[in-house]
Amino acid sequence: MATITDVAQAAGVSISTVSYALSGKRSIAASTRQRIMRAIDELEYEPNAGARMLAGARTNILALSAPLGPDGHLPTHMRFVTSVVEAARAHDYDVLLLATDDEVSGIRRAASRSLIDGVVVMGVATTDERVPLIRRLGLPSAFIGIPPGVDDMSCIDLDFDRAGRDAVAMLAEAGHTSIGVIGHPHSYVDRDTNFIRRFTHGFDDECRARGVRTATQWPEIGRTGGQQAYDLLREQLPDMTALVFHCNEPIVEGALRRISELGLSIPGDLSVLAACASYAADELETPLSAIPLPLDEMCHSAVENALALVDALGDPQVTLIAPTFLDRGSIAAPRPTVHQA
Amino acid sequence: MATITDVAQAAGVSISTVSYALSGKRSIAASTRQRIMRAIDELEYEPNAGARMLAGARTNILALSAPLGPDGHLPTHMRFVTSVVEAARAHDYDVLLLATDDEVSGIRRAASRSLIDGVVVMGVATTDERVPLIRRLGLPSAFIGIPPGVDDMSCIDLDFDRAGRDAVAMLAEAGHTSIGVIGHPHSYVDRDTNFIRRFTHGFDDECRARGVRTATQWPEIGRTGGQQAYDLLREQLPDMTALVFHCNEPIVEGALRRISELGLSIPGDLSVLAACASYAADELETPLSAIPLPLDEMCHSAVENALALVDALGDPQVTLIAPTFLDRGSIAAPRPTVHQA
DNA sequence: GCGCATTATCGAAGCGCTTCGACGGCAGTC
DNA sequence: GACTGCCGTCGAAGCGCTTCGATAATGCGC
Secondary structure (H helix, E strand, C coil): CCCCHHHHHHHHHHHHHHHHHHCCCCCCHHHHHHHHHHHHHHCCCCHHHHHHHHHCCCCCCEECCCCCCCCCCCHHHHHHHHHHHHHHHCCCCCEECCCCCCCCHHHHHHHHHCCCEEEECCCCCCCCCHHHHHHHHCCCCCECCCCCCCCCCEEECEEECHHHHHHHHHHHHHCCCCEEECCCCCHHHCCCCHHHHHHHHHHHHHHHHCCCEEEECCCCCCCHHHHHHHHHHHCCCCCCEEEEEEECCCHHHHHHHHHHHHCCCCCCEEEEEEEEEEECCCCCCCCCCEEEECCHHHHHHHHHHHHHHEEEECCCEEECCCCEECCCCCCCCCCCCCCCC | CCCHHHHHHHHHHCHHHHHHHHHHHCCCCCCHHHHHHHHHHHHHHCCCHHHHHHHHHHCCCEEECCCCCCCHHHHHHHHHHHHHHHHHCCCCCCEEEEECCCCCCCHHHHCCCCCCCCEEEECCCCCCCCCHHHHHHHHCEEEECCCCCCCCCCCEEEEEHHHHHHHHHHHHHCCCCEEEEEECCHHHHHHHHHHHHHHHHHHHHHHHHHCCCCECCCCCCCHHHHHHHHHHHHHHCCCCEEEEEEHHHHHHHHHHHHHHHHCCCCCCCEEEEEEEEEHHHHCCCCCEEECCCCCCCCHHHHHHHHHHHCCCCCCCCCCEEEEEECCCCCCCCCCCCCCCC
C-alpha cells in the first residue's frame, strides 16, 4: 500500500506538502497540488487510518450505541441504524456499531482507546447509564431521544408533546369528541417511556383543554395485541369515533384487521391517525393519514450535532422537531349521531 | 488519558516490559506483571487504538458489509448484524458497519486505509462484486452465504440442498405424496437466489427421487402475499397434504391465517414444516416444526473464520452446516383419502 | 533597489505503540 | 570455575501521519 512518502516522492515534494495539500490547512500552489493529486490517483493512495489517529487526534469514526435487544421493534431500530450510517458517511465518517450488551461498556472502551471521535446514542431509556458515562468522559455525543432532565448534551427528537396535541387538535377540529388511543406495547412503556410519556402528556392535556373524551390501551406485542387492544378500547369508549395509533406497525396491522373484520369503514365509521409513525403508513392495508416520525432528519441531525461537537463548533443543544401531517384521507367528520328512541 | 509510558513509570519498568506483559509475547516475572497490572488498573490505562494499529499492523476491527436495503427482510438482517457484533466482541474485536450503498466501496476504503483486519460479508448475491474485490485486496474475509463457484474464500452457510432433501424426506416418510412449497418473495429470488436455488434444487431432486408431487409459489412480499400464495397453491396442487415454508415470517403468518380461515387444522388436515426458519417458529399463531436457520452458528463461525485468516491460521474453507429438525408437532400422517363416488 | 509582507515549501519532532537485538544475572554442566 | 543457555528486562528504531517553525522565493510600496 502506498504511503504519503511514496506520494511525495512521485510528486517531487516533501511529505508535509502532501499533507497540507490534502488537508488544505496551508496554501499550496495550484500546479503542485495537481502533481500531488495525480500521484495520489496513480498510486491509489489512501491515508493510513492508524497513523492519522495517532498524529491527528482524529479518528473519523463515530460510535453508534444501539440497544438492539429482542424486546425492541427490530425494523424500526434497523432504519435508525442505516440512517445513522448514511449520515455519517456523508461526512467521511465510519460507524462502529456497539450493541448486544456492549452499548455501555463499548462507549467507555472505544473512547478510552481513542478509537472514536464521538458517539450517537439511540434507544434512550428514561434513566440511561450512558448519560452520566458520556458526560464523565467528555465525549462529543448526540442522543436520538431526550433523556429526562438533560440539557447539557445534544439531543434530538420529534416534539412528541406537540405531536400529541396536534393529533387531538386535528381530530377535534374534524368534529370528534371521543378518541381512542392504541399505544406502544406495555413492555416498551416500562422501559423506554420517555417519548411515550411526552406524547401522552401532550395528548391528554389537549383532550382536557378541549373537553374530548379519551382512553388508551397499551397492548401486548404483535398483531394479536393490536386486535385485542381495539376490542378493549371499544368497551372502554363505546362512543369512540376516532382512533390514534402511537405504536409500531404489527399492532397497527392487527387493529386494522379487526376493524375491517367488524365491517367498519375508514374514515366513514372511524377516523384513524397514525401518530409518530416510523413505518410507511401508506403501505398498510388501509393507508393512514399520519404524523410521521422524521427518522432520517433525526439521524442526520444527530450525526451533525455530534460532529459539530467534535469540531468544537457550537455548544450542545436540545432540538425538538416540529411534527408534520401527511393526509391520506383516513380522517373525516364523525357520522351524525343517531339518537335512539 | 494514561499512556503506556505512564504505566511503565508507575510500575518502575520500561515501556517494552509493559507491552510484553500485555501481549504475553515474552515471559515476564510474575511479580513484575503484578505491579504492571496494578498500575494499569489504577491509571485506568487503555492502549491507544491508533498507535496500536500503526505499530502493530493490527486494528482489532472487523468490517461487516451488510446490504441493508429496504428490499430485504429487516428483522432477519438485524439478527445477523447483532449476532456478528456479539461474535466479534467475544474476540475483543469491534465492528465497523458498512451499509447503505457503501457495502462495496466501504470495503475498499477501510482496507486501503488499514482500518480493518478483515471483513464479514452478508447478504451475498448470486454475482456479487464483493467477491472479486476482496480477492483482489487479499483481505481476510468470511462470507455468510456461498457465492456460486467460490472455493478459495471462507464461506459458511446452512446446507440448503440437504435441507431441501430433508424436508421432503421427513414429509414423505410420514406418508405425504403431494407437497406444496411457499418460497421467498420473487423479488428476493431475482436478487439473492443462491441459497434459494440450492434449497429448491435439493427439494425438487428429492421429490423426483421419491415420486412426490410438488408445486411452488413465489409470493408477493408481506402477509397478503402469503395468503394469496396458499390459495394459488391449492389450485395448483388440489391433493396437497403437506406444506413447506421457505420464506420469512410475514408470509408464513399470512398463509397460516388463510389456513385457519379455511377451517383447516394443523397437522390434522395439513402438515406444515418451516424450512430454514430465521424466525422463532414456535411463536407463530400455530407453532411449527422447523428446520431452523442456525443464524448464530453461522455468524460466529464466520467471525472465527475471518479471524483465523487474520492470524494466518489455516486456509479459507467452505463450511456447510448440516440441517437439524425441531419437532413442534405440526407434521403428521395425511388423512386417509376418501374416494369420492 | 531596499525592506517587508506574503506565499510556497521543507525538515524535523512527536503522537503511543510493537518488536528486535542486546545485555546482565543466574542455574546447570563438565 | 569458566562456559553455555535461558530468563527477564531494557533501549531504540520505526510504523505513517500532522503540525510547528524555519527558509526561500515572490511581489509590493516608496
